[in-house]
Amino acid sequence: IRGCRELGMVVIVRTDPHSVLQDAYEAHPEWIAVDASGNYQRHWASPHRWVTCALGPYNFKFMTDVHREIMSLYRVEGIFSNRWAGHGICYCEHCRGNFQAAYGMDLPVSHNPRDPAVRNYLAWRQERLFALWRLWDDEIRKINPEARYIPNTGGGALSSLDVKTIGELSDILFADRQARRGLVLPWAAGKNGKEYRATLGNKPVGGIFSVGVEERYRWKDSVQSDAEIRVWVADGIANGMRPWFTKFSGTLHDRRWLQVVEDIYSRHHRWERYLRNVAPLARVAMVYSQQTAMYYGGERARDKVEDHTLGLYHALIEARVPFEMVHDRLLDAAHLAPFKTVILPNIAALSDEQCDQLRAFVARGGSIVATLETSLYDEWGER
Numbered sequence: 049i050r051g052c053r054e055l056g057m058v059v060i061v062r063t064d065p066h067s068v069l070q071d072a073y074e075a076h077p078e079w080i081a082v083d084a085s086g087n088y089q090r091h092w093a094s095p096h097r098w099v100t101c102a103l104g105p106y107n108f109k110f111m112t113d114v115h116r117e118i119m120s121l122y123r124v125e126g127i128f129s130n131r132w133a134g135h136g137i138c139y140c141e142h143c144r145g146n147f148q149a150a151y152g153m154d155l156p157v158s159h160n161p162r163d164p165a166v167r168n169y170l171a172w173r174q175e176r177l178f179a180l181w182r183l184w185d186d187e188i189r190k191i192n193p194e195a196r197y198i199p200n201t202g203g204g205a206l207s208s209l210d211v212k213t214i215g216e217l218s219d220i221l222f223a224d225r226q227a228r229r230g231l232v233l234p235w236a237a238g239k240n241g242k243e244y245r246a247t248l249g250n251k252p253v254g255g256i257f258s259v260g261v262e263e264r265y266r267w268k269d270s271v272q273s274d275a276e277i278r279v280w281v282a283d284g285i286a287n288g289m290r291p292w293f294t295k296f297s298g299t300l301h302d303r304r305w306l307q308v309v310e311d312i313y314s315r316h317h318r319w320e321r322y323l324r325n326v327a328p329l330a331r332v333a334m335v336y337s338q339q340t341a342m343y344y345g346g347e348r349a350r351d352k353v354e355d356h357t358l359g360l361y362h363a364l365i366e367a368r369v370p371f372e373m374v375h376d377r378l379l380d381a382a383h384l385a386p387f388k389t390v391i392l393p394n395i396a397a398l399s400d401e402q403c404d405q406l407r408a409f410v411a412r413g414g415s416i417v418a419t420l421e422t423s424l425y426d427e428w429g430e431r
Contacts (some may be wrong), residue, residue, distance in 0.1 A: 049122055049124065058125045058126075059122075059124045059125055059126075060124060060125055060126040060127070060128050060198065061118060061122070061124050061126075061127055061128070062127075062128045062129070062130060063111065063114065063115065063118075063127060063128075063129045063130075063132075064129070064130045064131055064132075065100060065102070065106065065107055065111045065129060065131070065132050066099060066100060066102075066130075066131035066132070066134075066135065067091050067094070067097040067098060067099050067100060068080075068097065068098050068100055068106075069096065069097060069098075070096065070098075072098070073088070073098040076106070076110075078104070078105060078140070078141065078142070079100050079101065079104070079105065079106035079110065080098050080099065080100060080101065080140070081098075081099045081100060081101045081102075081134070081135070081136075081138040081140060082101070082138055082139045082140040082143075083136075083139060084137070084139055084157050086139065089135075099135055101134065101138045101140045101142065101143060102132065102133055102134030102135075102138070102177070102180075103134060103138060103142070103143055103146070103173065103176045103177070103180075104138070104140055104142035104143060104146075105142065107132070107180055108180060108183065111132075111184075112183060112184060112187055115127055115184055115187060115188060115197075116187055116191065119187075119188050119191040119192055119195065120191055123191065123192045123195075124192070124195065125192070125194065125195050125196075126188075126195050126196050126197070126198050126220075127184070127188060127195070127197055127198065128198045128199075128200065128222065129184075129197070129198075129199050129200060130200045130224075131200070132180075132199055132200065132201075133177050133199070133201065133208070133209070134173075134177075137155060137156065137169065139155055143155060146172075146176075147168075147169065147172055150168075150172050151165075151168045151172065153165050153168065155169060156169050159346060159347050160346065161342060161343045161344075161346045161428075161429055162429070167343070167428065170342060173208075174208075174209055174210060174213075177209060178209070178213060178217070181197065181199055181217060182217070184197040185197035185217075196219055196220065198218075198220060198221065198222065200222065200224050201214060201221075202214050202218075202221055202223065202243075202244060203223070203240055203243055203244075204239070204240070204243040204336050204354070204357070204373075205336045205337055205338050205340065205341040205349070205353055205354055205357065206341055206349055206350065206353075206354055207338060210338060210377075211243070211244075211246070211247045211338065211375055212247050212375055212377045212378060214247060214248075215244075215246075215247025215248045215249070215251075215375075216247075218248060218251060219251060220251060220252045220253070220254070221244060221248060221251070221252075221253050221254070222253070222254040222255075222256050222292060223237070223240040223241065223244060223253060223254070223255050223256060223284075223289060224256045225237050225240050225255065225256065225257070225284075226256055226257055226258035226260075226262055226294065227257065227258050227260070227261070227262035227272065227276070227277075227280055228262065228280060229262040229263050230263070233362065234279045234280060234283055235283050235361070235362075235365055236283075237255055237257070237280050237281070237283050237284035237287075237289070238283035238284055238286055238287035238289075239287075239361060239373075240255070240284070240287075240289070241253060241255065241284055241287030241288045241289040242287055242288075242372055242373040243336060243373050243375075244288075244289075245287075245288055245372070245373070246336070246372070246373045246374055246375045246378065247375050247378065250325065252290060253288060253289050253290065254289065254290050254291075254292035255281070255284035255285070255289030255290065255291055255292060256292045256293075256294055257277070257280055257281050257284070257291065257292070257293055257294070258293070258294050258295075258296075259271055259272060259277055259293065259295060259305035259308070259309065260272065260295075260296065268296035268297060269296075269297060269299075269301045269302065270302070271302045271304050271305045272305075274304075274308050277305065277308050277309070277312075278308065278312065281312050285316060285323070288323075290316075291312055291313065291316055293309050293312075327386075328370065328372055328386075329370065330370040330371050330372045330386070330387070331370075331386065331387055331388040331389065332364070332369055332370065332371040332372070332387060332388070332389045332390075332391065333371060333372050333373070333374040333384065333386075333387040333389070333390050333391065334357070334360060334361065334364070334371055334372070334373055334374065334390075334391040334393065335373075335374050335375075335376050335379070335390060335391065335392050335393075335395050336357055336373055336374070336375065336376065337353070337376035337395045337397060337398075338375075338376070338377075339376065339377075339397045339427050339428075339429075340353050340376070340394075340395050340396050340397040340398075340425075340429075341353045341354070342429075343397050343425075343427070343428050343429030344396040344397045344421075344425050344429040346429075352394070352396075353394060353396075356393040356394040356419065356420070357393050359393070360391055360393045360419075364391075371391075372386075372387070374387075374390070376395060376398070376402060379402055379405040379406060379409070380405060381405075381408065381409075381412070384405075384409050384414065387414065388413075388414060388415065389414065389415045389416070389417065390406065390409060390414060390415070390416050390417070391416075391417045391418075392406075392416065392417065392418040392419065392422045392423075393419055393422075394419050394420040394421055394422060395418070395422045395423070396420075396421040396422060396423070396424055396425045396429070397425045397426065397427055397428070397429050398422070398423045398425075398426070398427065399426060399427035400426075402427070403423055406423075
């Protein structure tokens, strides 16, 4: 940290609260996540580790103390947490007791969004995680008022935390989209830039990119091709994200990525003044809807909701139509004022208020393109 500061650098450290080793499991079994059958959860990739409960004392007490210790010792400018939000429903004594106290019912065992227990759990989980976010941010800023807590979170319709609230809480955020895999197209990084900007406005967003291969077996000492790294980062930069490269392990087995990343940063340094404090000129907006994904899509949200967004996104790119993304909870006149056309790709779940906002947009002279089951369900996914 001293060396970084001598170079005029800001230092953000990373914590990863999602698992512990055997000694912690033995000393504090109450920290460990529990499945629906009552079993403590072993780590899916590292069997010698145990998965922690995100909503109980491990995060709220122990990791709060860890963050205080880091800030007290080093007064860094921020703490970034990876995998802080849990992995599926936890049935530990704390989660069962807290959910019972909040809603007077047992934790759900299904994932059906028609189930009242599932709806309540989704709301309760968000409340707990946003309370944890605020707690860590408050404790960090008590020690260094200039520092912030930065969670690894956010994104589009499939994000499990409300991106509108994320936009309100964040002063800076990072999109952890390290590289593409499978059939992911090169514009996917930039799509995240649009989605974050929809709720963060002009606040800075870093685009985390990796130089390693991201296919099924993520060998982090591997190196992608020059062109693959460049095109992925370039689309993120073009959509407002600031490049933030990550290289895992301190050992360089393959040095081919070094020149590529140096070139990206040298070019970004030359262009950066043209990329700050500018507003897109797009007059077309495409809506993304977390409530549609959560309550209409459910476990099939990727194919029932996100695939429709991806299809129209690609069509607009092929047609060379500049466009922005708009969050479905920000359809008011102020947020839709820059646009002449709003696209709703199977945005099935819309409240009466949201429908009225869209009618008002048309009354002001706007146009709408809506597909499939758009607006045929209320905000809870009920027909």
